[in-house]
Amino acid sequence: xxxxxxxxxxxxxxxxxxxxxxxxxxxxxxxxxxxxxxxxxxxxxxxxxxxxxxxxxxxxxxxxxxxxxxxxxxxxxxxxxxxxxxxxxxxxxxxxxxxxxxxxxxxxxxxxxxxxxxxxxxxxxxxxxxxxxxxxxxxxxxxxxxxxxxxxxxxxxxxxxxxxxxxxxxxxxxxxxxxxxxxxxxxxxxxxxxxxxxxxxxxxxxxxxxxxxxxxxxxxxxxxxxxxxxxxxxxxxxxxxxxxxxxxxxxxxxxxxxxxxxxxxxxxxxxxxxxxxxxxxxxxxxxxxxxxxxxxxxxxxxxxxxxxxxxxxxxxxxxxxxxxxxxxxxxxxxxxxxxxxxxxxxxxxx
Ligand code: ASP
Numbered sequence: 474x475x476x477x478x479x480x481x482x483x484x485x486x487x488x489x490x491x492x493x494x495x496x497x498x499x500x501x502x503x504x505x506x507x508x509x510x511x512x513x514x515x516x517x518x519x520x521x522x523x524x525x526x527x528x529x530x531x532x533x534x535x536x537x538x539x540x541x542x543x544x545x546x547x548x549x550x551x552x553x554x555x556x557x558x559x560x561x562x563x564x565x566x567x568x569x570x571x572x573x574x575x576x577x578x579x580x581x582x583x584x585x586x587x588x589x590x591x592x593x594x595x596x597x598x599x600x601x602x603x604x605x606x607x608x609x610x611x612x613x614x615x616x617x618x619x620x621x622x623x624x625x626x627x628x629x630x631x632x633x634x635x636x637x638x639x640x641x642x643x644x645x646x647x648x649x650x651x652x653x654x655x656x657x658x659x660x661x662x663x664x665x666x667x668x669x670x671x672x673x674x675x676x677x678x679x680x681x682x683x684x685x686x687x688x689x690x691x692x693x694x695x696x697x698x699x700x701x702x703x704x705x706x707x708x709x710x711x712x713x714x715x716x717x718x719x720x721x722x723x724x725x726x727x728x729x730x731x732x733x734x735x736x737x738x739x740x741x742x743x744x745x746x747x748x749x750x751x752x753x754x755x756x757x758x759x760x761x762x763x764x765x766x767x768x769x770x771x772x773x774x775x776x777x778x779x780x781x782x783x784x785x786x787x788x789x790x791x792x793x794x795x796x797x798x799x800x801x802x803x804x805x806x807x808x809x810x811x812x813x814x815x816x817x818x819x820x821x822x823x
Pocket of ligand 1: 491492493494536537538539567568569570571594595596
């Protein structure tokens with residue numbers, strides 16, 4: 474890497490899980506299907522110019538990320554944990570559809586990161602003309618290898634690198650299915666931007682309190698979470714089924730604006746019944762930007778009084794991952810609720 478002596482010996486592990494970046498059109502039915510990983514690296518010979526060692530790991534099977542399940546997050550987190558001492562940074566090639574969920578999940582499962590974990594992918598397969606995959610991959614590797622003068626990683630966080638922007642993973646949402654700016658981090662500016670050089674927004678990047686503290690792996694996840702998106706015309710049956718479902722320990726309420734929902738009697742009474750029966754209810758806004766504040770409007774206040782917790786400016790993806798993680802810690806609901814409203818990995822601004 475240019476101008477960065479301490480990155481000379483950087484060792485990067487590229488982990489290939491699947492997604493468009495590594496797909497090719499199957500001539501038999503014209504659909505995109507995953508192809509062999511070695512061919513992906515052949516498409517980015519520029520990687521050979523970096524003064525860092527690149528190792529690779531391919532998941533089996535490689536998948537379209539719409540098939541991602543929490544088990545894949547557990548495998549990914551375990552792999553990074555097992556190979557942590559061998560590498561200076563990790564780049565995960567992943568489909569864009571669920572990348573924001575996976576990046577959010579890993580941010581909670583890996584506590585005390587001192588090394589970069591960078592998710593990337595592409596909107597066009599890496600082998601086709603005008604692909605965004607090559608730039609995304611090259612920038613990700615450069616960022617994963619970047620160190621400061623003391624030899625510490627410049628970005629020891631779980632991030633998504635896409636279309637020249639490096640974003641905190643648990644702040645990111647997929648917003649576009651066909652242009653190259655597929656992701657946005659509306660509530661937090663990018664941690665870095667790649668232009669002629671890569672400009673790091675160092676004041677925003679989280680650093681560990683103690684660089685020598687070992688990484689903690691939290692693999693257990695409790696997935697008993699449902700999401701209720703509030704909309705005009707929503708019926709008592711739907712609200713009841715989701716909020717009071719037997720298999721549900723927590724519900725994310727995706728509300729309007731700054732955290733508002735209907736204050737109709739039937740709605741509030743179901744919310745209260747759910748809260749009183751021990752369900753964890755978390756308020757997250759449907760808006761791409763801005764925060765929940767249940768003290769502004771009477772309708773928001775009614776939710777707060779009914780026992781709904783504040784999700785602040787969390788994305789839905791991050792709220793889901795945080796609940797899976799906190800509920801998986803084996804603690805009771807009071808502990809989960811207290812931690813839910815704390816900023817654990819830079820996922821909310823308070
Ligand atoms: N369906 C693909 C996936 O998420 C889309 C992509 O990679 O962009 O795996």
